Amino acid sequence: MNAVNTSASTSDWVKRSLQSVWHPCTQMQHHETMPLIPVSHGRGAWLVDMEGKRYLDGISSWWVNLFGHANPRINAALKDQLDQLEHAMLAGFTHEPVIRLSEKLSALTGGVLGHCFYASDGASATEIALKMSFHFWRNQGQTEKQEFICLKGSYHGETIGALAVTDVALFRDAYGPMIRNAHVVASPDARQVKEGGTAIDIARRAAADMERCLQERAGKIAAVILEPLVQCATGFAMHDSEYLRLVRALCDQYQVHLIGDEIAVGCGRTGTFFACENAQIWPDFVCLSKGISGGYLPLSLVMTREAIYQGFYDSDVRRGFLHSHSYTGNPLACRAALATLEIFETDDVLAQNRVKAASITEALQPLAQHHQVKHFRQQGMMWAFDAVFDDANTPAAKTFSRRFFTQALQEELLLRPIGNTVYLMPPYIVNQEEISIVGERMLKVFNQVMGEAA
Numbered sequence: 001m002n003a004v005n006t007s008a009s010t011s012d013w014v015k016r017s018l019q020s021v022w023h024p025c026t027q028m029q030h031h032e033t034m035p036l037i038p039v040s041h042g043r044g045a046w047l048v049d050m051e052g053k054r055y056l057d058g059i060s061s062w063w064v065n066l067f068g069h070a071n072p073r074i075n076a077a078l079k080d081q082l083d084q085l086e087h088a089m090l091a092g093f094t095h096e097p098v099i100r101l102s103e104k105l106s107a108l109t110g111g112v113l114g115h116c117f118y119a120s121d122g123a124s125a126t127e128i129a130l131k132m133s134f135h136f137w138r139n140q141g142q143t144e145k146q147e148f149i150c151l152k153g154s155y156h157g158e159t160i161g162a163l164a165v166t167d168v169a170l171f172r173d174a175y176g177p178m179i180r181n182a183h184v185v186a187s188p189d190a191r192q193v194k195e196g197g198t199a200i201d202i203a204r205r206a207a208a209d210m211e212r213c214l215q216e217r218a219g220k221i222a223a224v225i226l227e228p229l230v231q232c233a234t235g236f237a238m239h240d241s242e243y244l245r246l247v248r249a250l251c252d253q254y255q256v257h258l259i260g261d262e263i264a265v266g267c268g269r270t271g272t273f274f275a276c277e278n279a280q281i282w283p284d285f286v287c288l289s290k291g292i293s294g295g296y297l298p299l300s301l302v303m304t305r306e307a308i309y310q311g312f313y314d315s316d317v318r319r320g321f322l323h324s325h326s327y328t329g330n331p332l333a334c335r336a337a338l339a340t341l342e343i344f345e346t347d348d349v350l351a352q353n354r355v356k357a358a359s360i361t362e363a364l365q366p367l368a369q370h371h372q373v374k375h376f377r378q379q380g381m382m383w384a385f386d387a388v389f390d391d392a393n394t395p396a397a398k399t400f401s402r403r404f405f406t407q408a409l410q411e412e413l414l415l416r417p418i419g420n421t422v423y424l425m426p427p428y429i430v431n432q433e434e435i436s437i438v439g440e441r442m443l444k445v446f447n448q449v450m451g452e453a454a
């Protein structure tokens, strides 16, 4: 496992990967100049490549890893589960891991969201929530409620159905004719605050835009979908929790469902287990994925209320929820999730994270004060800032993200900026020494990359 390979075999692995593996979110040609890292193993916050070089996983491997790579407790739970049941279909059958996980998650919402429906990836959870809302209204005889509202800059996944509520031109444009359109309303992104204003003003303004849309079309709207507190994929746009309270009230007033996509922001990322707890509201559907399995196995789920569940409860199969997926409720993935939730409980992770977050914010202060940084922001265990360029149209500015990524690797950091937004989303087990490494080296990389742009 820990064997260190020779550089010759490393380049061979890279070559073979580039020939046979089509990598996601990647223009493959960029790998002519950009490194591809063949990972040998992971330990704690670190990934180690085949030459033994380590990288601190500052983005939790696309926001999934919570308690480190090769976590002994999650490993032990999975090994135990492997000897009992690797998988069984969930139609007509059930098993202990999926029952215990559903009960635990329901308990975390005080029983408000007491029914869990399972899938494997985040985009599928989005689609399930959209379909459930649509079908619920249909079962109620409200067949005209077929439309959805999403926010400007929203990201809910990249399958065809999820793209309908994803407002990212790059991901949508090529597939435009295949995608159904949703109504896109203002984002409460707090970066819009002007001098003398507050994030709450922006939240109110965005909620007013939502209300305009609802006034016009509520009879045709099934649900509003949003990423509570942080729109991660489009540049870590953060907003005040007042927005969630206002939208919850609007959804009640106009009889529209609220879908909270907590795929990225759930599982303690924002400081509370569910991001919506920050606003003391519950959506009608909550989507979870990524961190729920500790970053071990593909698992996603949609939680919903008793009233919505009852809207499908009938003798007629066609009134039941129609979504079949082979790996629904996979026991291994559920067991990894149970081990993850157990760590939250036994280690009082949310309290520990509050202390850790303060220390990370302190370590990032030189960056926060940097004259080429604006909108330094933080929510729970997420940090982001925007790089400022004199001219954003220069090639150096346009290639900032890739150059930062490459330079960070040189400094043993895995960081992947989104455009000119640099963000940090480390696993929760990051220790004080690693926090210092992140603070010092992120600053060094930023200075180097901005120096090249000058």
Ligand SMILES: Cc1ncc(COP(=O)(O)O)c(C=O)c1O
Pocket (backbone or CB within 6 Å): 121, 122, 123, 124, 126, 155, 156, 157, 158, 227, 232, 233, 261, 262, 263, 264, 265, 289, 290
């Ligand atoms: C908020 C949000 N929703 C949905 C998704 C899609 O999840 P997946 O990549 O597992 O399909 C993501 C992925 O980054 C996300 O951040």
